[in-house]
Every structure is written in C-alpha cells, then in structure tokens.
Amino acid sequence: MIENKLIEEAVKNIDNLSDLLREIEIEGGVEQYLYKKDIIFPDDGTLDSKMKMCEEQLSQFIFNAEDCKNFLSEVKDNLPSYDEYDEAYQIHVNQKIRDITDKSLNFITNIPKSPGQQWNFNNQFMNYFQNTMNSIDLSTIRAFENFKFKDVNYAIFGKNGAGKTTLLKKISVELLNSNSFVISASRNITPSGNYNVSHSISLSQALENGRNSIYSLLQLLRDKELLAYRNNENKKVKLSDQYYSIFNSLGLERELKELNGMPYLNIIGGNEESQYQLEKGSDGEIAVAYLILAVLLLPQNSYLFIDEPEKHLNGALMKKLFDRLELERPDVRFIYLTHVINFIETRKNVKLVYLEKTNQVNKWEFQPVDDVNSLDLNIILNVEGTSDDILFCEGIGTNSIDYQIYSSVFNNLSVVQCNSCEQVITNTKGLNNDSRFIKRNVFGIIDNDFREEGEIINLAKNKITVLEYSEIENLLIDSEILESVNDELNKVILSDLKNKVIQEISKKKITIMNDYLDKRFLKNISAQKLKFGEGLDEQISNLNKSNQDNLIEKIKLLEQKFDKFVYENSYDELISLVPAKGIYKLVAHELGLSNEKFLTNKVVSLINTNPEFKNMIESKIKLVR
Template sequence: MKIKLPTKKGIPNTNPEIDFEQLVIIGANGSGKTRFGAKIEEDNHLKTHRISAQKSLSIPKLVRPTSLEVARNEFFIGSNHPQQNVNEALSYKKSNRWGDNFNTHLLNDYEKLLVLLHTEEYETLSDSKEKNILSPITKIDTVKSIWEKVLPHRKLKIKSGVIETYPTGQEDNKYNASEMSDGERVIFYLIGEVICSPEKSMIIIDEPEMHIHKSLVKTLFDLIEIERPDCSFIYLTHDIDFAFTRQNAAKIWAKAYEGNSIWDYEILEGDMPIPEQLYLEVLGSRKPVIFLEGDNSSIDYEIYEHVFPTYTLKPLGSCEKVIQSVKSFNEQKGFHHIDSFGIIDRDRRQVDDIVKLNSKGVWVLDVAEAENLLLIEDIVKAVASHMGRDANDVFDQVKRNLISFFSDQMEAQILLHFKESLRKKFLSLTNFTKKNLDDVLPELNTMYQSIDKQNLFENIKLDFEKAASTQNYDSILQLFNLKNALIPASKVCDLTGIRNKEEYKRLVITILKRKDIVSEQISKGIDLKIIKTLHNNS
C-alpha cells in the first residue's frame, strides 16, 4: 500500500511517500508514535482501522446479535447512524469511536467486536442453511483457530452469544471468557479486530506487544498477517524485539513530535543499520544475539528468524564482520550479560577451521551456502505436500537432478575448492616469526615448500568423487557452492508447480510461519544443518 506520511521536520509542506505491506514505527515513549499513527488514520480514514494501546479489555458475559449492518457500523465507526455514507464523515468517527479525543481515548469496543462476531456467525449459518452449505467457516471460527494455535494449552467453546474457555483436555472445567487473563483476552481481541476489519484495510496497531508474553508475540502476528493478506499493517512500538520479528517490514524511527502535526523521524533504509542512538532511547533486547551474514532481506535471515525465535538476529553483511562482532561482543559480556553467537556459510571451509570457529561461538552451516538449505529433504517434501504432489516422488527426482548436475560441474567445483584451500594456505605464510628480512625469506620458503599442493588437490578430489559415487545428497549440498544455480538445476519449481525460485523461497517462509508440526519439523531439519560444537578427531 502506498500512502503519504505525516510532515517531516526540516521538509516543510512536504509529505514523504512510502509503499509497504508491513510498516513498523519504532521509538521511545513520548516520541509521538501514537499521534503519528492517528495522523495516518486521519489522512486515510476511509480505509484505516486503528487499534489503540489504551483499550478496555472488559469482556461481557453475554452479547446479543443485531443486524449485520448495524454491527459493522458500531464496530468500525463507533455507532450506528441512519445517514447514508456515514463512513465518509471523519468527524463522526472521531466523535463516536474516539470520544472526541483522537489520540489518547480509552477505546472500549470489546462488546462491539463480540456482537459483530456473533452476528456474522448467525448470518453466515442462516445463509448457508438456505444454500445447503455444510459447516461454513465463520469469522469467529477463524478467531478461535488462531487463538488456540497461539495458546495451545487453552480451548474455546463458542455458544450463542457466549464464549467459554477451558484448559486443553479439561472441558468440564469451562469458565466464561470474561474471566480470562489479560494476555488471553488481548490476544482474542487483537485477532478479532484484524479478522473483522474491512477488506483491503490499513490496520494500525499501537503497542502490539502490550500484555502479551514475548514468546507468543511473533507467532500471533505471523498468523494474523497470513490470515489477512489483503490488508497492510502498521505497528507502533518501542520494543526492538518486536520490531525485529517483522522481518520484511519497512521501518521508521520516530524521534520526536515537534507540534503542529510535524514529526522528527527517519525512514530506515533496508541496508542501513539501526542507529546506535535508537538502541539507547528504546528498550533494548535482552535476548541472546545471533549475528548473521547478509542483510534483512537475505534468505538466511528470513529462515533463521523462524528457526531461532528466542534470539535477536542481527545481519552484518560479511562473514568477517560476523566473526569479529561475536568476538568483540563476547569480550564485553561482563558488561551486558548477553550471549552472542554467529552463523556463517560453510564456503569450502575445512574441519580444522570449523573447529576453531565453533570454539569462539561462531556456528557454521553444514551446507555450502544458505540457499542450499532450501533443498534439504524436509523442505522439499514439505513444499511438495503443500502443493498437493507426492513428496517422496518429488524429492527423489530433485535428488537425481542435483546429483546429475553435480557430476557435470564436479571438475570446476574441485578447482574452486582447491583454489580456496590454497588461498588459506598462502595466507598462513604471513604468520612468520623472524624479525628481519634475511631470516624471514628462508622461513617463508620453508613454509611454502611444506605445502603439499598435490596432496591437497587429491584429498579435495576424493571428497567430491566419493559424494558422486555414493550419490550422497547431504554431502553434495555441503560441497556444491554455485550461487543461484542449484534450485533451477534441481527443477524443484517445475516438479511442485511453482512459477520460479522467488515464489519457492516465499512459500518456504510461509510454511515456516505457520507454527505447526510441519514447520517444526522443517525448523529442526535446518537446525541440524548448523554445526555448533564440532570436535576435530583427526
């Protein structure tokens, strides 16, 4: 969705434009985030549904359905009104939904939400009865489904005008939803508000993390976003942990409200690190950190975000920066008490190198590069099943295609590995110990002559030939370092009915977001492809 942002300090009479699917506005308390969101709603009120941070979580024990038109008007603009086109009147919405206090009014619409959910269910079931449609999925069914995925230890029971809850497996211990905890109530409320929002809405959620345990926040909003792909989301938050969970979101740093509908803010570009000042002004993450290669849009970041939900992930660009940052961060652990790790591509690294990296807290992929993760068996089979194909048959064909491609490329790949091994050996020549040139030159000659180049080549060749002769798929993924070529060569897209590599990547991420048995299996499969504690047994 493309919108004009509020006026930016230093750029009078100008409203920058932004195009987004998800937008995170992050800043300290008092930096004007709520007013920023309210201004966006004011400028786009016909297509915007805003959920306030200041809201009543009081749930009525019983509600009565009304007409669907009345329920929708009450929910969306705060009151029903006989006037046609009432949604066009911003002043009416400000007065009724926001109590003439557009920025900080205590939103009290839980009852209106429940009335709309029960009314929509009644209307849907009545309509389906006339059309002989069996068991239609209503909005309240969807809310129930997502709520139970986020809180698997609880179940909901939907009755006429009443909602009850009970511990999973203990239906005899039901109690009215009005007695739920704040966390359980706000999760139901947020799901319901989003599910009931009009089609193609821009949904603004102020302090989405409020009252919700940190371990549940990411799962909740992943599931909500999947359910409403027609909508765009704007989150207003001071929580860096939450901001990092919205991996593909555009981000704005709100610094201060200057008055007169002018804000001091910065649009953070995708390749721009979050400024240090931001970390000082907002509540910093206290979770352990994993530094990554690449940037926020790289495939490894998108994957690891779901495999390591209890970590803060920080892309740094190069593997050298990852290694150095882990070292520096861990040296300061006595000050910040946060564990730090790194993940880097294997990139033709030998066992000795991996052992040293592991000892320093740097984990190494057990595939040549991150993109190869998309071809591990668990992922290929999950995608095939999702697309309605025979998982075993698709994987067998992918395996045959990749083995064949590996055999064709083997000679060139051996030379590339040999070249990289030589580079590292030659780099080690600079570790001479002598102090003057006359002594250094003989030492260098001795070190150079000690490199058995033929043996080095033969050992690499042996590894490749063994992988090819045994048709060891895992070994091929570990050795095959040919960027952007493996997925097309495997023909996994053709075999699963997916148009191209980018769509295949997006589907893998979508499956990982679902937090079900399949996504858990994929996450474990990826985790097993990361070497964390390798010991050199040679």
Template sequence: MKINLPTKKGTPNTNPVLEFDQLVVIGANGSGKTRFGAKIEEDNHLTTHRISAQKSLTMPKLVRPTALDVAKNEFFIGSNHPKQNVNESLSFKKDNRWGRNINTHLLNDFEKLLVLLHTEEYESLSDSKEKKILSPKTKIDTVREIWEKVLPHRQLRIKAGVIETLPIGQESNKYNASEMSDGERVIFYLIAEVVCSPENSIVILDEPEMHIHKSLVKNLFDLIENERKDCAFIYLTHDIDFAISRQKARKVWAKSYEGSNVWDYELLEDNTPIPEQLYLEILGSRKPILFIEGDSSKSIDEKILELIFSDYTVKSLGSCQKVFSTTKSFNEQSDFHHIESYGLIDRDRRTNEEVSHIQNPNIWIARVAEIENFLLLEEIVKEVASNMMKNANDVFENVKSNIISFFDSQKEKQALEHALSRVERLFKNVTNNSDVKTISEFQTSLSSFWSGFNVEEIYNTVLSDFQKLIDQKDYEGILKVFNNKGIVPNSQVVYLCDLSTKNDAYLNYIIGLLKQNGESSDRIIKAIIEKIEK
C-alpha cells in the first residue's frame, strides 16, 4: 500500500510518500497520534476503515439481519441513504460514523457490526442452499475461529441473531456474549471489525492493545494480520512492547501536533534504532532482555529469535564482544532498572574447550555456527516440508546430502578460517596480559607465543576433523562448525519444498509458521531451544 503521510513540520513542510504493509505510529499521550490517523482516513476515506480508541464496548444481546447493502452502509459509513451513494461522501461519513467530530467522537458501532455479521451469515447460507453446495465459511465463522485461538479456554456458539459463550466442556455454564469480560468483548470486536473491513483496505487501529492482557496482544494481531493479508494495517500506540511486536512494520515516531494539520514526526528507517528520547517519553518494556549478535533490527537473527523468545525483548547489538559487555553492564545495574538481561552468541568457530571456559550464566551459546544454521535443523526442514505437503524424510535427506557436499567443497577454506580464528583468540591472551609491564617483557611474551605452537598443525588438525564429519555424514556436526552465508541457498530447500524463489522465501515461511502459534511453531521453537546452551 502507498499513501501520502500527513504534513510534516519542516522548511518546507512536506508530505512524505510511504509504501507499507504495516505501519506503527508511536508516541507519548498527547503527541497527536489520533489526529494523525484521522487525517490519513480523511485523505484516503474510500479505502480506509478506522477503529477508534474511544469506542463503546456495549454488546447487544440480540440483533436482527437486514438487507446486506444496508448493513454494510450502516457499519462502514454510519448510516444508509437510499437516494445517495454514501460511500463516496466523506461529509456523510463524518456526520454519521463520527458524529461530526472525526477526532474525538465515541464510536458506537458494536450493534451495526453484529447486524452485518449475522446478515452476511444469512445471505451466504441462503445462497449456498440455492446453489446446492456445501455451507461456506462465513465471516462470523472466521471471527469465532480466531477468537477461540486467542482464548482457547472459551467457546462461541452462533445462533440466529444471538452469540453465546461458554467455558470449554461446561455446557451448563453458557451465557450471552454480551456478558463477556471487557477483554473478551474487545478481542471479539477487533477481530470482527478487521474481518468485516473491505477488501484491500487500510485498517487503522487506535490504541489496539487497550483492555487486552499483554500476553494475548501479539498472538491476536498476528492472527488478524494473517487472516487479512490483502489489507494494510496502521497502528497508533504509546506501548513500546506492542510496537516491537509488529516486527515487519515501518515505524513513525509522533513527537507533537503543531496545529493546522501539521505534525512533528520522524519516519524511523530500517537501519535507525528507536531514539533514546522515545524510550523516555513512552512506557518502556518491562520484559527480560535478550541481547544478540547482528547488525540491525532486520537481521535474520532478530527476525527468528523475537518469535522464539516471545517473552523477551530481543535487541541486536552487532558484535559478540558487544553482547558480552552490554549483558555484563546491564546486569551490574539491575538494582536500578530491575530487568534481567541475557546474551545469546553464535558458536562462531569456538572449540568445545573455549565454550566450556565461558562461565557467565547470563551468556547463552548456540550449538550452531551461525543463527541461519538453525533454519536447517532436521526438525525444521521436515516441518516446512510437511506443511508444503512434501515427503519430509525425502526432502531432509536431499538437504543433508546438499549441505555435506557443499561443506566438502568449502572444507579447506573453512579450515583456514577456523585456524585463523583460533590463533587470533590465543593472540588476544598475549596482548591482554596485564602482567606484561615493559617492552622487553612484551617481546619475550610474543616470542614465547609464536614458538609455542605450529600454525600448519592447527590447520591440518581442523581439516582432519572436518573430513571426519564429511566421512561420517555428521549433519549436526557440520551445522555446528560451518560458517557460510550461502548455506540455506545451497541446501536447495526452497526448490525441494516448492517455495517461492524470492530472497528469504524459506525464512519468511518459517516466520509465518511461528506466527501461527500452533503445533508447527511449538515444534520449531522446541528444536531451536534444544540447540542453545544456557
């Protein structure tokens, strides 16, 4: 989706063009987020459905279907006019849906939403009966399905004009859905509003996390976005936890509303961290932090690990040494911020002995050379293959053969890189030796260092170890030592699973499975966590 953002303060004032699938507008209370969303709706009213933060959650006990066109106009526009094409009239929408105050009107459309759901259900079932086909999946079926995934301890029963709720397995305890808790009702409301939004529309949600327990928010909107892939989503929020959970979203930092439809805001580019000032102005994350290697928030490491460790705030720091030092410093100040922090590092050419010498309990070590290698774990390859209706064993055996052959072709280069890495780490012990006080002592230390081992012998030992992995077809052992950014493409897993040939198709498919929070995601998470030493 491509839109012109509202006018940005500056000299001259500008209206930046933005292409996006998801956009998060984040800022403190009073920074003009609601007006920002309302302005986008005004400028794109034919393709936009906005859900206000100020809304009535009063749910009627019973509704009656009406004509489908009338139900749609009542819901989308606020009223129906038999002699006017109300969809083309912004003023009609402002008057009726927004009570002549598009920024602050209390949205009261729950009854209209339910009328549309029940009307669409009736029309769909009637049409399928006339055509003598099986009953279709209606919009209210979709709402129920998502609601029950978010709240698996509850069920919805759909009847004529009535919705009932009951705890799982407790038929005698059913009750009218109008008596649901605020959280249950707002979850139903948000799902239904998005499901009923027009095709290919821009859906704007103001303070989407309101009334919902934090543990449910991420899963809810992952499921909603997955259901409406045709829509673009704009979220207006002050909650940094929610903003971080929308990992594919572009981010706008709303600083202030300047009046006359002008805002002071910044579009945060992919390679720009969220400014510190933003953290000070809004509610910070109170979850434990997991520091990881990686150069940007769009690294493979962060895309995957955010979903694996959903109970943590995952933060890329760049180098391994930065992860060590930041984790240490952060934990030393825990009395001040009361947030635990951990660091996850790649194995990255470390020997078993070097790994055993890392004594910090807050540092975790991946049992693969690089995070990308997680994607090729046997369990994950088979999970993707099964979901693509392929023979999982055949796909994995082909991937395994391809990786072993690729590693065989790279073994000399890999052995050299491992030998260099070992020498470099040993050399650091010399240069960091605090006992060396004079240049003479330094010279003696260097001489002792260089005479203490044979570089060629190190290389040959590593090469011999690699050859054993190849001869024994030790697939896990190869993933443990093979540092190569081309490992996924050379595995041919994309072609073996008939995935798109686009860049990151395999990665994105795994991310999609993780977002579904089902049996597949559980198996993927379990496979990765088992390959992390804590």
C-alpha cells in the first residue's frame, strides 16, 4: 500500500527541485547559473559541448519535474481506488515515488553551491543532471497506467508507426521484467524439423526462438513437469494433459496427442495412416499449439502482450481459442495489439485503447475508448493509413458509382465508403467531434433522397453535403454533363433522349410517389418521441394525425411539382427531383452503350482527362468544407 507520508516527502522534494530548475532557467540557463555561483569547471576539451547538451535538456528536465508534481497529485487523489489496480502497477508506482524522492534530494544536495568550488563537469555535474532528469521521467509509468486494472484484458489499436513494437520492448524490459512476455507479430513458428533444443532456455527466449519455438516450448513443458514430479506435485493436472485437452476441445477435427515423445495430429475418425507430425500441420494448427503452450507456461500473474493475435486463425477458431486461454489463465493479463475488428468483437472482458503516434522517441499517447458505438471502428482503422483529409460517401466496393465519381473529382481527399447514408452521417459527426482519432478535416456526402431544407442545413453544419440531386446517378445525366459525354460519343440527338427520359419518368409516377411516402413516413416517425404511461393512446393518436396532415400536404406539393415539370418538359428539374437508377440505365442504352457501367467509365475518364469537365461536376456537387 502506498503511504501518504511517502507521497508528501516526494512532493516536498520535487517542489524544491522544480524551484531550483526554474531558478536556473531564470538566470539564463545552466552556464549562466553556474558562472554567477562562481563554480569552477576545468575544461578537458569537451566542456562547451557538454554544457550545450545540458542547456538543450533543461526544458525537458523542467517538464519532467512538473509532470512528477501532477503525477503525485493524481496518486494522492486516487489512493482510495488503488485496491482496484494490479499489484505490479502498485509496486512500480511505489518505486517511482521513491525514485522521485531520492533523486530530487540527491540533485538538490549535491549540486555545487560554494563559490570557487571546483567540479568535474562531465563526471559530476552532468551525471547528476542527466541521471536525475531520467530518473524522474514518467513515460514508462504513464504507459503502464493504461494497463493498471485487475481482472481486465486490453486491446490496443493504432496505425503503423505509432510505436507498438517499441512500447512492448520498453514495458517488458524496463517495467515488468521477468513478469512480462511478448509474442511478436513477426513470429515464425513453422518448425524446422530439428527437435534438439537447449534445456537452459527461458520462456522469453523460447518465444523468440523462431522456427524452433514450438519445440523449445515443449521442452520447457517437460522440464516443468519433471520439476513438479520431483517436488511431489504430480498429483495435480499435468500441463501436457491440459495442453492436449485445450487443443482437442476447439473443434479442429484433429486430435493432438503424443507419440514416441513427439506431438502428432490425427484426423478424428481416421486410421494410423492419417496421423502426421505437428510440424507438418497447417499454419493454423501450429499457431494454436504454439499459443496454448505459451499461455500454459506463463508464471503466475504475468502480462502477455500478443501482437496480431489473429495471425493464422479464422474468426470462429480465434474466438474459441482465446476464450479458452483466458478461462484457463484468469491470473494473466492479456494485452492484444490488433487492427482486426472481428478479433476485438470476440473479446468480452477487454478495454479498448487507441495508441497515437508522437514525434518523440519513447513517448506515447494513449486514448482509452469507452464508447465506440457512435463510431465505426473499422472506419477508424481504415482512415488511419492516410494523411489526407477524408471524405465519407455511400457505397460498397471500389466499383460503386459514388466511390468512382467522388474519388476522381476529389482526388486530393481520401474517399472512404460507408454502408449507408446513416453511417456517413455518424462517422463524419463522430470524427469531427472527437479529435482523439483523426486530426484531419473530415467531410461527408450523401444523396438527397427527398430531404427537407432544415435537415440539409443542419447536416451542412457538420460538414455533410446533401446533393441537390436525388442520387449520384441523377447528377451524371444532368444536361451539361450529358452534353459533354455525348460530344465524346457523338451518338444521339439529346432533345430526343431527354423526351424519352421524361416519358419514362412520367410512367413511374406512382412508384416515385410511393418511394417518397415510405421515406418521409419513416423520417417523421423516427423524429417523434413517445413516453410510456398514462396518455400513450392520445400521444399515438396525435402522432398519427400529425403525420397524416404532414404527409398529405407534402405529397400533394410533390405531385404538383412532378406534374408541372412533366408538362413543361423541364428535364433538369425533373431528374434532380426523382430517383434515377432505372433512368440511368435507359440513358446509357440510348447513348449506344452496352450498360450503365460504360457510362460511368466514360464520365470518370472525362473527369481524369478534362479539367473543365471535372470543375463543372465539382461545382454541381457543391461540397461543404
């Protein structure tokens, strides 16, 4: 338990150190401070360079001291909650407080003070300066804060270059030492066929032993069982029995067993000829065997960092395996580093942590993610790989019309597709309102779909553009765009084509009106709030009456517009108003193209080769920035 007395002593010492460092800063830096104190440093030829190094590090030293003051305040405030924290974390916090206390006092006590005092700058002052600065650096303990809770596993995600590998090494070597183990993403666990491994190998070495890893782990398992036998612990369930039991419970249609001291796989229901050595198994079978061994061999209360835990595993197997491993070793803290959404979704008792890249070596920024329901996590991981501003649009697959057009027109943006207009809105709002994940401009663009003016204005406030056309296909058969495409193809008289389009649309009046009613009715209902209890019947009655009056008024207005545009042959007004997927196919056919894909390809080609055409389409989209 961390004592208040220890914290108070550390606070006193770090306050004194902070005051001293500020005094050095006010005096103009290390050299000026020591000069005014009349401290003598014999010059061995390196004095200027060493002095300059201290000057450059002074601001970091001051920052570390201030960070320690904040840290001590946080520890004191959170003392009542420390029972919820992992024992290893408490031990390291305690040790860090002692470091802050001792090193601060040591620096204050030993810094030269007497005028005329002679010091060796390199071996004395600089050593005190740098040792103290490094001892009160909190970057590692700050990293550990993100994994401090008992009985909780963690999933870390972040883009490449965020420092995951460096973080793993830092924590395992400097913080947790023998209690931390790492299974790296670069693991090559396919056995080489050489079963001769050292008996003196450690678990950490075995995990890093490349193609002999699985044999090294098997040797450790046998050594551990032999030790248990010698200590009369053989009445317990043997590790090897656990190993085979876990593997055989996963439904792989393979049974793992030992034959002549070697692990063999046998197809369930097969004969002796269907047996084969584990080293000849699939990558998935070997990966499962490797992970089971690694987890069973961990010491009590270990931390296990697994980079890319999903490697070589399919979704169903992945879930079963890690469910079983976490059940077998509830004392172990599993810390997963992954980019795979399916894996994160399989873990129940997991805290999600976003690891952000920084420009400083051995510095990390962690963002706990308490609620990802408002964001599509897959989107976050996809957009992390780009430095461009982002444009969300509707569509699935790179062949969708939305993606092809928007990625060509806005080629300076990273265009990311969403399954629906609702997801475009959610992602754009979510990322614009939460800068933890994406520190770039985020825009959205969606079809009009009979949206009303008030809704369009509100969406624009969140950088979401609503097309002035019912759908993207409507935009592509706008008169000006159609004219440019037809000039390239030199196929038809456009006035005749437009008349055919208007006639076709007029035939679809009932279908169009029904489409409008469906969409507006759902929007109206979703905008209403009902409260359970007395008066519910009246609420529903009023809701139905309100929607009835509203829909009747608006459908009449739409019908008037529709009839007017058809009567006046107002082509552009008509195609901006109504859905045009079927009409788009008709236009492609009338232009002499086999199908609508060729029309889209022609438009994309013009965008990429004709700047004026591209500008014209961009002006019609009117992207809100």
